Each structure stands twice: as structure tokens, then as C-alpha cells.
Amino acid sequence: MSRMEILRFALRGLAANKLRSFLTTLGILIGVAAVIMLVAFGEGASQGIQQSIQRLGANTLTVSASFGGGGGGFGAGGGAGGRQEGPRTQARQLTLEDARALADPGQAPSVKSVSPVVTANSATAVYEGADHTISQLVGTYPSYFEATNKPVETGSYFVNDDVLAARKVMVIGRTVAEELFGAASPVGRQVSVSGVPFTVVGVLKEAGSSGTQDADDVAIVPLPAVQQSLTGFGPLGSIIVQATGAGTTESAQAEVTAILNQRHGVTPAGTADYRILNQATLQETVSSTIGTFTALLGAVAAISLLVGGIGITNIMLVTVTERTREIGIRKAIGAPRSAILGQFLVEATVLSLVGGLSGVLVAFAGTRFTVAGIEPVLVPSSIALALGVSVGIGLFFGSYPANRAARLRPIQALRHE
Amino acid sequence: MSVPVLEVRDLVKVHGEGDARVRALRGVCLTVERGDYVAVMGASGSGKSTLMNILGCLDVPSSGSYLIDGTDVGALGERQLAILRNRKIGFVFQSFNLIPRMSALANVELPMAYGGVPAAERRSRALAALERVGLSERVHHEPNELSGGQQQRVAVARALVTAPALLLADEPTGNLDTRSTEDVLRILDGLSASGRTIVVITHEDDVAAHAKRVIRLVDGQIVEDRRQAPVDGLPPRMTTEAAG
Numbered sequence: 001m002s003r004m005e006i007l008r009f010a011l012r013g014l015a016a017n018k019l020r021s022f023l024t025t026l027g028i029l030i031g032v033a034a035v036i037m038l039v040a041f042g043e044g045a046s047q048g049i050q051q052s053i054q055r056l057g058a059n060t061l062t063v064s065a066s067f068g069g070g071g072g073g074f075g076a077g078g079g080a081g082g083r084q085e086g087p088r089t090q091a092r093q094l095t096l097e098d099a100r101a102l103a104d105p106g107q108a109p110s111v112k113s114v115s116p117v118v119t120a121n122s123a124t125a126v127y128e129g130a131d132h133t134i135s136q137l138v139g140t141y142p143s144y145f146e147a148t149n150k151p152v153e154t155g156s157y158f159v160n161d162d163v164l165a166a167r168k169v170m171v172i173g174r175t176v177a178e179e180l181f182g183a184a185s186p187v188g189r190q191v192s193v194s195g196v197p198f199t200v201v202g203v204l205k206e207a208g209s210s211g212t213q214d215a216d217d218v219a220i221v222p223l224p225a226v227q228q229s230l231t232g233f234g235p236l237g238s239i240i241v242q243a244t245g246a247g248t249t250e251s252a253q254a255e256v257t258a259i260l261n262q263r264h265g266v267t268p269a270g271t272a273d274y275r276i277l278n279q280a281t282l283q284e285t286v287s288s289t290i291g292t293f294t295a296l297l298g299a300v301a302a303i304s305l306l307v308g309g310i311g312i313t314n315i316m317l318v319t320v321t322e323r324t325r326e327i328g329i330r331k332a333i334g335a336p337r338s339a340i341l342g343q344f345l346v347e348a349t350v351l352s353l354v355g356g357l358s359g360v361l362v363a364f365a366g367t368r369f370t371v372a373g374i375e376p377v378l379v380p381s382s383i384a385l386a387l388g389v390s391v392g393i394g395l396f397f398g399s400y401p402a403n404r405a406a407r408l409r410p411i412q413a414l415r416h417e
Numbered sequence: 418m419s420v421p422v423l424e425v426r427d428l429v430k431v432h433g434e435g436d437a438r439v440r441a442l443r444g445v446c447l448t449v450e451r452g453d454y455v456a457v458m459g460a461s462g463s464g465k466s467t468l469m470n471i472l473g474c475l476d477v478p479s480s481g482s483y484l485i486d487g488t489d490v491g492a493l494g495e496r497q498l499a500i501l502r503n504r505k506i507g508f509v510f511q512s513f514n515l516i517p518r519m520s521a522l523a524n525v526e527l528p529m530a531y532g533g534v535p536a537a538e539r540r541s542r543a544l545a546a547l548e549r550v551g552l553s554e555r556v557h558h559e560p561n562e563l564s565g566g567q568q569q570r571v572a573v574a575r576a577l578v579t580a581p582a583l584l585l586a587d588e589p590t591g592n593l594d595t596r597s598t599e600d601v602l603r604i605l606d607g608l609s610a611s612g613r614t615i616v617v618i619t620h621e622d623d624v625a626a627h628a629k630r631v632i633r634l635v636d637g638q639i640v641e642d643r644r645q646a647p648v649d650g651l652p653p654r655m656t657t658e659a660a661g
Contacts, residue, residue: 005530016518329514332475333528333575334503337495410475410502414514 006339010346013319024315025355028390031305032359033366035386038301040367040376042294046287047377053283059112059249060147061256062277063102064238065094092264092273093235101259102241108259110252113143115240116223120230125180125219126192132179134172135217137193139226140240145171147242150220155187155202158222166224171202173216193219196229249280298382305386308355309393316348316401327405328413341406348398349391356390420487422583422614423449423472428481430467430637441467443637444481449583453648454609455616456628464637465618469587472616473508474498486582503532507576511588513568515560521547521571522556528579546574550604566597573604577613584608586617590624602627602654609652627654 014021099116102108120137138144145157158169170191177186186200198221207215227233243252253276266272320327327340360383367376430442441464449455459465470476472483474490482491486505493501502508515524525543534542547556550570560568569589576584586605590598606627609615617628625631626645629652633641646653 012519325514326516329516330527330531331499332473332502332508332510332514333531334499334501334506334579335531336499339531409477411470414475414510 006342009343027308027311028355029359031308032356032386033362034301036363037366038297039382040378044374044376046290059243061241066275099239108255110248112242112244115141115144116236117238119237127180134219138220139223147240151205152202153205163222168198169201170198170221173204173218174206175216177203313397320401320405324413324416331410337406344402348394352390352394356387421448424484429479431479454629456625456631457618459634463634473585505582507581507584509576509586509589511591513572520557525575546578550574584615606652
């Protein structure tokens with residue numbers, strides 16, 4: 001009895017019940033495809049989020065004012081500290097003086113650069129009849145470009161002199177350039193923002209969109225220029241601090257905390273009136289969260305794979321019971337046990353292998369689509385795992401009914417009705 | 418004298434336990450020479466089917482031993498039993514027992530597939546066997562497209578295609594009409610005339626009349642052993658036909 005012969009018998013057995021074989025295969029197909037696709041979407045989401053975090057800039061800390069909790073002091077016109085909101089004395093806004101203090105190399109040796117930031121939301125820019133509402137108009141220092149990883153593609157950056165002189169110059173994002181100028185080069189042109197003319201000196205390299213927010217719908221101008229013309233000389237929106245290296249972000253954070261605590265009069269037991277967002281910490285937290293999420297998705301998919309496997313067992317049990325008489329006949333004319341066992345094992349394996357492989361194909365097709373802004377990333381190990389598990393399930397769950405069939409004494413099998 | 422095809426010594430078979438205990442065979446001794454044509458007769462419950470199942474290695478006896486073509490069956494393992502069933506025994510069942518959804522040809526080829534015969538030889542031998550039972554026209558029909566008599570002839574072809582030492586037939590005509598019965602019996606006569614050893618189980622005297630030797634079983638014991646024709650001669654019906 002050759003292997004080919006056993007394979008032929010098995011295929012004939014499967015073909016005898018096409019619909020049943022198809023449905024069983026479908027169960028495995030869905031299980032395998034679900035595992036691969038869900039893991040791919042999880043991985044895609046994780047990579048997408050990692051990228052958008054990295055796009056924010058490497059080794060940076062973002063300091064912003066915090067009004068949550070005991071923010072009662074603010075707006076009360078310098079009200080006394082002993083209020084019932086807690087031990088916090090008085091919430092203060094971030095100021096340019098805070099930023100200058102952070103830039104002191106003596107007190108903060110791990111800090112490479114400090115960029116104070118004010119943001120004007122939804123400023124309308126006009127150029128020769130074309131107008132566009134810039135979703136983010138940022139007033140800052142030149143170090144901002146490096147800290148937040150925003151390189152200029154054409155034209156140039158503005159420099160410290162522009163800041164000192166409060167020149168009305170601006171670097172714009174790709175979206176703004178296209179909306180206002182179309183294909184023409186914007187460098188050197190004058191754009192009017194809320195009636196104030198600005199000269200475009202550079203265009204940023206395209207950053208791509210992260211989720212719903214368009215990172216290219218941005219304009220960056222010197223800090224005093226935006227304060228003079230648009231926001232006024234109020235508090236800073238945030239301070240971007242860049243550490244000297246990846247290894248020094250932690251110490252930079254400690255230094256920044258110490259300086260700000262001292263300047264804002266925050267006691268060690270009190271609640272700070274500012275927040276520090278650490279890019280590295282954020283990235284770690286997010287990736288571990290996404291990892292958990294992916295594992296959860298994978299587990300759900302694995303359950304459907306298991307259900308598919310139980311489907312195979314069920315079908316093989318039915319098949320064996322239904323064909324007990326046939327098994328008896330085959331044994332009576334001299335079929336060895338191994339041939340019977342082989343036939344049913346091959347049937348189960350073919351079912352799960354065909355289901356598994358088509359599941360992989362479906363998953364390959366499915367992961368070519370972008371769903372909800374997530375670009376799926378195929379994880380090779382998940383393919384190997386899903387396929388291996390499906391074939392393993394076929395062999396494992398198929399071997400029980402097959403063994404039962406092969407062990408029958410011919411006369412028992414023949415008498416079976 | 419050559420080794421007998423079948424040598425049975427003191428065969429006992431007990432079914433069930435306790436109160437439900439039934440002694441189907443109570444010490445059967447039997448020797449069948451090569452070329453003999455034996456009819457085993459008996460009423461229902463006489464143990465003839467039990468004997469046949471044990472001789473065909475489909476069931477195992479409670480005690481006693483038997484040799485097929487010189488091989489002690491009781492000493493064989495699972496694998497060797499399968500080989501023995503495949504090479505030495507051809508079995509014809511009352512209910513035909515063809516495999517559904519397989520053509521007559523595929524059914525006849527099946528024992529040779531398990532026996533490891535190459536595909537081309539298998540085909541030619543299967544076609545020859547089907548021709549011998551007069552079914553050359555219907556080799557590609559499936560069992561449900563054949564009449565009962567035709568199905569039984571396919572089953573006979575399947576039993577003889579491996580050239581077994583012993584052809585066992587368990588009530589081969591039990592489910593057939595008179596004409597089909599005659600067809601099948603004529604084929605068995607022809608096989609006997611060409612030297613095959615045949616053991617057939619029946620409760621019909623007409624069928625037994627074709628055999629060279631008739632054994633009668635009552636309550637699991639042999640009560641009569643009558644020879645109707647010599648072992649090396651033609652079966653009785655063929656001699657009378659030739660004479661008439």
C-alpha cells in the first residue's frame with residue numbers, strides 16, 4: 001500500500017462529501033486568517049503610533065502648564081495660598097523667564113536646547129485671494145525645528161536674529177503651501193495672517209498625517225512676532241526641552257523638575273502646577289499597552305482557531321462512525337491497520353492544511369487594505385504559528401477518530417449499521 | 418499429500434457473559450483438502466456464521482486452533498492477520514459488502530491495492546476477474562447502479578482476484594432471486610472445477626447440492642459429514658450436466 005494510494009483514498013473520501021469538507025475547511029480558514037490579520041492589525045497600529053511619537057522628536061520633554069486639580073489660585077488675582085484645594089500654593093503659568101532658567105547650562109547640564117512655544121489655533125492666512133485656515137500657528141525659537149524633528153525642505157529656517165528682531169518671517173508646512181500657492185514656490189512670498197504680513201522663508205518636509213490630525217497643516221514663526229501680532233504677551237503654551245542624548249532624558253527631566261519647583265514655589269509634598277511629558281516614557285507606555293492589546297486580539301483569534309479544530313474532530317468522528325461498515329469491508333479484504341489509520345489521518349490533515357493555507361492567502365489579501373487609518377503589518381511568526389497550529393490540530397484531533405476506526409475488529413465493524 | 422488448506426482443531430466460541438452466555442461453537446474439528454468444495458449447512462443459530470467469521474479471520478475463537486494453508490492463525494499479530502486475509506482468503510458476504518461510490522473495477526482492484534500490486538497489473542487482473550463473472554460490460558458502474566446478482570458477482574470477482582487459497586462464501590445467494598442464484602452458483606462451480614478450494618455456508622439444499630462435500634452443523638457441533646463427489650473431480654452438478 002503506497003503513500004499515493006492512501007492519499008487517493010483520502011481525497012476520494014473527502015470528495016464524497018464536498019459540502020461537509022468545504023464547511024470544515026472554512027472553519028479552519030477563518031481561524032487562521034483571523035489570527036494572522038488581527039496580529040497584523042495590532043502590529044500595524046503599534047508601529048503607526050510609534051512612528052507618530054517619534055515624529056514628535058527624539059529625546060524631548062514637553063513642559064506644559066497644569067490647571068487640573070488644585071488650580072484654584074489661578075485667575076483669582078493672586079489669591080492667598082491657604083485655600084482648601086490642597087497644599088499647592090499658587091498655580092503659575094509658564095513664562096519666558098522659566099524657559100530662560102531651563103536653558104542655564106550650570107543648573108541644567110543635560111539640557112541641549114530650550115524652545116518656548118505659543119500656539120495660535122485656527123489663524124487664517126491669505127495670499128492673493130486664496131485663503132486657508134492654518135490649524136496650528138506656532139511661535140517659537142529656531143531650536144524648535146531640531147527638537148521636534150521638523151526639517152526644512154526648500155528655503156531656510158529662521159534664525160536667532162529673526163527672533164531678536166521679531167521679524168515677520170514664517171516657515172510653513174506642506175499642506176499650507178499647497179493650499180495657498182498650489183504648485184508655485186512659496187519662498188519669498190508674503191502671506192497675510194489676520195491682517196499681519198509674514199514673509200515665507202521655508203517649507204517643511206512632508207511629515208504625513210497622524211490619525212485625524214494633519215501634521216503638515218502648520219506654520220512656524222519667531223516667538224515675538226506671533227506675540228506682537230496675534231496672541232499678545234501672555235503665558236507660554238509649552239516649553240520644549242531637548243536633552244543632550246537618549247541616555248540623559250531622565251536626568252534632564254529631573255533638572256527641569258528641580259528648576260521649575262524652585263521657581264514656582266512647589267514644595268516636595270505639593271502638587272506641581274506643570275506637567276512634563278517624556279517622549280521615551282510615553283513611547284514605552286504606549287508600546288506595552290499596544291502589546292497587551294495585540295496579545296488580547298491574538299487570544300480571541302486563537303479561540304476561533306481552536307473551535308475550527310474541534311469542528312475537524314467532530315467531522316472526523318461523524319465520518320468514521322458513518323463509514324464503520326466500509327472500514328469493516330476494507331479490513332475483511334486485507335487492509336492493514338496502518339492503511340486505515342493513514343487514510344483518516346490524511347483526510348484530517350488535508351482538511352486542516354487546505355483550510356490553513358487558504359486562511360493565509362485570505363490574510364495576505366486582507367492585510368493589503370488600510371482599515372481605520374491602520375496599515376496592517378504581517379508578522380511572519382504569526383503566519384508560521386497559525387499554520388502550524390492548524391495542521392497540528394488536524395493531526396491531533398484527527399488521530400483520535402482515526403485510531404478508533406483502525407482498532408475495530410472486522411466483525412464488529414461489519415455488524416455496525 | 419499436500420498441506421490441507423484448512424485444518425480446524427477443537428474450535429470453541431462463547432458469546433456473552435453470565436446468563437447471556439451462548440456457546441456458539443462446541444469443539445468443531447474439520448479438515449479441508451486443496452480443491453474441495455464444502456457446503457456447511459445448518460439452521461439459524463447453529464453456529465455456521467460464527468464458524469465462517471472465525472475461518473475468515475474476522476473474529477477470534479474462545480479456544481482451539483486452526484491452520485489456514487499451513488499457517489497457525491492464533492499465533493499471528495494484527496499486521497500478519499491483515500496480510501493473511503489479503504492473500505489467502507477471499508470472502509463473499511450475503512449482503513455483498515461492496516464499497517459504495519466506487520466503481521466495480523475499483524472495488525475489485527481494492528484488495529490488490531492493499532496487497533501492493535502495481536497499478537497496471539492490478540487493472541488487467543481486475544478486468545480479467547470481472548470478465549470471468551460475466552461483467553465486462555459494467556466495470557465502471559457503481560454498486561447502486563447494479564442489480565443484486567451483479568453486485569454479488571462483483572463481490573465474487575473481488576474475492577477471487579487475489580487468487581486466494583481459500584474462498585469463503587457466507588450465504589452468497591441469500592439475498593438473490595432464482596436466476597441470479599443460478600448465475601452465482603455456476604460461477605462457483607466453474608471456480609471449483611478449475612481447482613479453487615471453496616467453503617460455502619447455506620441453509621438451502623439446492624445450494625448444498627452443488628458442493629462436493631456437505632457438513633451439517635447443529636448447536637455448534639458437526640453432526641454429519643457427507644461426500645457427494647471426489648475432491649479431485651468435478652463438482653456434482655457439472656458431472657450430471659456433462660452426463661445429461
